[in-house]
Amino acid sequence: MKTLLEVKNVSKQYGTDTVALSDVNFSVKEGEFVSVIGPSGAGKSTLLRCINRMIEASNGEIIFDNVNVQGLRKKELRRLRTKIGMIFQHYNLVMRMSVIENVLHGLLGYKSTFSGVLGLYSEEEKKKALQVLTILGLQEQVYKRCDQLSGGQKQRVGIARALIQNPKMLLCDEPIASLDPNASKIIMDYLKKISSSMGITVLVNLHQVDVALKYSDRIIGVSKGKIVYDGSPKKISEEEINTIYGSEAGELMIEVGGK
Amino acid sequence: MKTDFFAKKRRQSLLILFVLVLVCYGSIILTDYDVAKGFTSFPMAIDWGLSNFYPTEASLAKLPEILAELLQTVLVSIAAATVAAVCAMLFAIFGSSITKVNNFMSTISRGIATLFRNIDVAAWAMILLFSFGQSALTGYFALFFVSFGFLTRAFIETIDEVGSGSVEALTATGASYFTVVFQSVIPSSLPQMISWVLFMVETNIRSATLVGILTGTGIGFLFDLYYKSLNYNVASLIVITIVGAILLIEYISNYVRRVIL
């Protein structure tokens, strides 16, 4: 299979002494389902956002679909972003607007500023939005305001907004961190299905190791801004998980032991 | 330990009380305020009001003239708040930390708003008298400047409260800056902004009376005219119409708020 994304020697520094990422290298193939795991504050979010340049990396090279992301100018960057869908922990929907309007927001990257500002969509596009919503089982919620939905439903709207972009890759930043186990399973199942049946590459940040092991083709372990594991979920050992989570896992053990 | 804590608290309260009394005493001296007269004037005023300050049948003849001036004053207040809201929207978008273009523009926007907000409406009226004379525009611009300053701050807070989540999401889809603003920031904050504009209209009508007295325009001028000519019957009728207008506007804006927020 073809390589879709290549991250080479990427570093990110805030100010002079806070290092979020240091010398990160990895690549992702088309259609792969990759989980990035690690404790909170390890740099997972920063890593994800460097890929579509929501955060500018300080050093290194990112190649997406044979394009050097770092070198892109404003307009080209917008075009690149249309090819990368993004899903967030807090859904990041416009809560006062209807579900279908939020889904159509995924098309704004393709639009001129004029029709974007006025929110003008063609019938074809609206039909596509309905279609995506049906795929995600939201056909009854189309005209609800987003603040009336449950957490799981909100995240499905978020996925619909990303899917309508017709993306080659989805970046998911802690998609299930605010959800209950039941809703989490539904969301992860959808992401897996999107990856396997639509051939869309999925790169997902997770801090639940068990979920990552269950769904991923590959695991990338991040600790203190560095990649400490990159390989199959089947081969990862308990020891390696401990390295990724460092003292945090150790504390967890003690807590369990104490009980 | 315990007694210490309570003793310390009591000492602190006493100190604050002492400072307040001192400042209060200083202010009384400074402003030349006659405390005794203050107390006696209150029942006197009520007594006088009940026996003089009410409309008579003769004063009702002036009602059409009063209502025409009142309408003008209300329109000036609404126009000032509405136009100020449009300008404030622009400045708030550049000023808010979520939608700012760069830090320089943000500081400038906030600075201008601070300037306009902190010059009182009465001061603006006296400044603008030089440029517009006894035209309705004096009052309009005085109200406009203050509304603009106030609304810019209120709108910045509104946008900040909505949060950066949906802005981030829309930027990540590749949408341009103005598309993000119009599809995410404005729809999220519009109801709260409308609520602020309605509040501004209420405030403006109150201020407009004052501005009218200072600049000789609108309902304030009319009141001043009858007040100074000691025609308290008509003056009281004017007060009643102003109160009616303000309560009506308050009622409407409370209704709108209830439905949209």
Add this chain to the structure above:
Amino acid sequence: MNLEESTKIVTTNTPKKFLTAGTNRIKLRPLTKASIVVRVTLMSLLLLTLYGFLTFNYAGVGLFEGIWTMLGNFKTMFVNTHFKHFTFGTALYQVLITLGLALLTTLFGAIIALFLALFAAKNLGSSYVSNAIKGFVAFIRAVPTVLWVLIFAVSAGLGSVAAIVGMTFHSVGYLIKAYSESFEELDDGVIEALRGSGANWWQVVFQAVLPSSMTYLISWTFLRFEINFGVAIAMGAAAGAGGIGYEMFMASGFYLDLKEVGAITYFILTFAILLEIFATKIKGRLKVRM
């Protein structure tokens, strides 16, 4: 559910519930009461503004030439500032008088409002008394401050007494509303717990209500102080209360000295901004979100 299957269902024909009535177009949002009210409000504001601009009594002053003179005047005011009829020291003294007016009226207003607000809060008193006070207060606030001052001035004479009584009156109205709403936001559980332990009304007020709402009360009072500074300037100008407002009124209406008006404006601006910074600091320290 199979992805391909569901795709086919929708592409063939759009169910009727997704279409705008009477057309073949898919609708984007339902017409709710809220969205209608938003539109009606915006349209009314717009139309009333336009109607206003068409019917204003311009008194022969053109809008654009007026703005042009205004810009010129601003330049004279703020660039060629000078003192002629009084000195820097006098101006400072006059600002202090204005501050004094604001302080007294805020303090008097706060004390009176505190007691009345306890009875106006629905969770502390009877709803009958509460409604009576709130209705009365709404009336007090509906009368502009300047009118209260002028009404009191008839019996007390123009001067600081009328100004202070009138301004206090309006402050009381404002603060009762703010205070009683702060009281009403209190957690009912606290009051219930104390009542249950046999505390009487005054004990509940002093041990639970006031301590838990103190930060709100303080920030509302400071906000009113800020407002009263502006009102005090206005009363100096319009109701002979003295202070910097009166000086400005003289410089503007009597001496017609634009440059001196500029100097006074600088004074007002400096003190108002200092007050705003002070109030923000206090609010920040009390960690109040209003």
